[in-house]
Amino acid sequence: MTAGAGTVRPRTWLRLNRWDSPWLNAKFLIGLAMVLGVALMGIIGPLFWDTTLARVGSSPLNLPPVWVKTDNPAFGQPTWAHPLGTESNGRDMLAVLLVGAPRSLRIGVIAAGIGMLVGIILGFTAGFLGGWIDNVIRTLADAMITIPSLAVLIVISAYVRQVSVENMALILALFAWPGPTRLIRSQVLSMRERGYVKMARLSGASTLSIMFGEIMPNLLPYLAASFTGNVSAAILAATGLEALGLGPTRIPTLGMTIFYAMRAAAILRGMWWWWGFPIAMLIIIFTGLFLMTVGLDEIANPRLRGAQR
Numbered sequence: 001m002t003a004g005a006g007t008v009r010p011r012t013w014l015r016l017n018r019w020d021s022p023w024l025n026a027k028f029l030i031g032l033a034m035v036l037g038v039a040l041m042g043i044i045g046p047l048f049w050d051t052t053l054a055r056v057g058s059s060p061l062n063l064p065p066v067w068v069k070t071d072n073p074a075f076g077q078p079t080w081a082h083p084l085g086t087e088s089n090g091r092d093m094l095a096v097l098l099v100g101a102p103r104s105l106r107i108g109v110i111a112a113g114i115g116m117l118v119g120i121i122l123g124f125t126a127g128f129l130g131g132w133i134d135n136v137i138r139t140l141a142d143a144m145i146t147i148p149s150l151a152v153l154i155v156i157s158a159y160v161r162q163v164s165v166e167n168m169a170l171i172l173a174l175f176a177w178p179g180p181t182r183l184i185r186s187q188v189l190s191m192r193e194r195g196y197v198k199m200a201r202l203s204g205a206s207t208l209s210i211m212f213g214e215i216m217p218n219l220l221p222y223l224a225a226s227f228t229g230n231v232s233a234a235i236l237a238a239t240g241l242e243a244l245g246l247g248p249t250r251i252p253t254l255g256m257t258i259f260y261a262m263r264a265a266a267i268l269r270g271m272w273w274w275w276g277f278p279i280a281m282l283i284i285i286f287t288g289l290f291l292m293t294v295g296l297d298e299i300a301n302p303r304l305r306g307a308q309r
Helices: 012-017 026-048 093-129 131-146 149-159 165-173 178-191 195-202 207-243 254-263 272-300
Strands: none
Touching (some): 026 093, 026 272, 093 131, 093 165, 093 178, 093 254, 093 272, 131 178, 149 165, 149 207, 165 207, 178 207, 195 207, 207 254, 207 272, 254 272
16 A cells, blocks of 8 residues: 555554564563562562561571471471571571562662663763763763772772661762763764754754753663663672672671671581572572663664564
């Protein structure tokens, strides 16, 4: 059917209702389900399990999971009252996972969110305005990337008297903005010469309107992919600090659980469930975020998903 003068072309947003929408990406949806599942553990978990068992001394010591049969006299008898076992501090491992996994994810989301917000502001400013402003912002971002962030974070964490989830996220956010800044700047540099941007300039639109009303909507898949990647990096950095004992001491997190397991020689004592379950949960989080990042890259780039131009 040929297009006539009265033919109305479908709007772009209507494509989201079609089954062939690029947003219906299998990798993205599977990864999103995994990450949301971990996030919902903190909300749904207390409805079917007593999360106060994550406190020190709330449970019997050194109970293995219910499916583990052992004759080691140092371990208690497994019981369905603690299906994933307990550790040497008297904390129920299921309660620790229900409390610690969402909080570890929360640290990454807050740190990446702050870094992304700063990156959007600086990246759009540098890419669109150019000139000496671009030179200053680009130099600052490049300089921050060369700094050994882990060493600086260790020093900062060691001097913070009370490390909470929010404090840990703010510390990590100090090094979470250079990557998004560089990515957004490079995208804006290429998009500011597009025809629709020039037309917006000729129509008298303001700079902020062009940056955030015209350019930014076209960068949303790239921004989302950068965000998920930054969440993974922030969680990895937080876990590294916590494994050194520099994380929240009063609040269970996955990294601090691994730290306590290493300090108590859980590997040598054969208490694999103490460190194994937190590591498995981290693998689930990282896998979900990786699938989301790959899926968002395919959504943003038609060549990656095999679409015909």
